[in-house]
Amino acid sequence: RLRTVPSTADRRMDAGALRAAVAADRAAGLLPFCVVSTLGTTGSGAVDPLEPVTELCRSTGMWHHADGAWGGLGALVPELAAAYRGMDGLDSLTVDPHKSLSVPVGCGAALVSDPDRLRAAFSFRASYLEGGDDVPWMSDYTVELTRPGTRALKLWATLRHLGRSGVVSLLQRYQDLAAYLRERIGEHPGLDLCASGPLPVVCFRVRDSGEGPRTDHAALAARLQARGHAYLATVEHSGETVLRACICNYLTTTADLDTLVGEVLAVSEQLAGVE
Ligand SMILES: Cc1ncc(COP(=O)(O)O)c(C=O)c1O
Numbered sequence: 072r073l074r075t076v077p078s079t080a081d082r083r084m085d086a087g088a089l090r091a092a093v094a095a096d097r098a099a100g101l102l103p104f105c106v107v108s109t110l111g112t113t114g115s116g117a118v119d120p121l122e123p124v125t126e127l128c129r130s131t132g133m134w135h136h137a138d139g140a141w142g143g144l145g146a147l148v149p150e151l152a153a154a155y156r157g158m159d160g161l162d163s164l165t166v167d168p169h170k171s172l173s174v175p176v177g178c179g180a181a182l183v184s185d186p187d188r189l190r191a192a193f194s195f196r197a198s199y200l201e202g203g204d205d206v207p208w209m210s211d212y213t214v215e216l217t218r219p220g221t222r223a224l225k226l227w228a229t230l231r232h233l234g235r236s237g238v239v240s241l242l243q244r245y246q247d248l249a250a251y252l253r254e255r256i257g258e259h260p261g262l263d264l265c266a267s268g269p270l271p272v273v274c275f276r277v278r279d280s281g282e283g284p285r286t287d288h289a290a291l292a293a294r295l296q297a298r299g300h301a302y303l304a305t306v307e308h309s310g311e312t313v314l315r316a317c318i319c320n321y322l323t324t325t326a327d328l329d330t331l332v333g334e335v336l337a338v339s340e341q342l343a344g345v346e
Pocket of ligand 1: 109111112113138139140141142167179
């Protein structure tokens with residue numbers, strides 16, 4: 072009962088395909104009730120178009136949730152704001168401060184436009200829990216009864232330390248570092264950038280020389296990780312495994328990115344030598 076919606080060439084959700092999928096399900100007697108958009112896809116940093124999805128949800132009685140676990144806070148960055156237009160129309164949104172804000176794990180947040188719905192779904196008072204309602208009981212809003220206060224404290228401390236302007240400049244810094252890395256990759260004749268969204272995840276591949284076997288990017292990433300100087304993941308893009316650098320640590324510098332590019336080239340040469 073789960074439908075994966077195709078994406079367009081820029082790796083965002085294809086709103087037309089979503090509309091067609093919903094219409095097909097409804098015609099088949101099914102009742103689609105929720106669409107999950109992504110604000111900052113893990114694989115390519117794309118931000119789904121919110122407004123057409125909300126419009127469809129409103130006209131068909133569906134809930135519009137956005138997974139902004141990694142990229143939800145990008146809405147605060149002026150150069151990204153246009154991509155996030157329509158956030159105020161969401162029914163719910165997840166944001167993980169343990170990702171872009173480097174708050175220690177696990178610190179995720181679910182935000183809802185109408186908290187009364189959560190209360191209606193989750194509120195349960197056993198007889199031994201009777202008490203006044205002058206302050207909200209957080210246990211009325213989720214499945215958890217007892218919870219560690221330190222989860223909120225570490226987020227509070229981070230926000231208190233950074234302030235709103237500090238959060239924006241941290242996220243802008245990640246944007247700038249990603250732009251630097253894209254530039255370094257773009258200018259190197261042996262590397263190719265892959266299409267990706269506006270958030271700071273940079274996907275790329277080692278260009279094949281045309282002679283010998285194609286580069287095994289999974290092997291390259293594994294060997295690079297084992298050398299211990301940089302960390303690079305891989306991701307599948309249209310059936311092809313490519314390299315993926317996600318910039319989300321406040322200590323990262325341009326020198327680290329130079330090291331990363333140097334490591335990729337060194338390991339790629341090593342692999343070519345082995346084969
Ligand atoms: C877009 C997105 N959603 C959800 C998750 C899962 O997050 P969590 O750390 O809360 O399990 C990830 C993790 O990478 C993610 O990138």
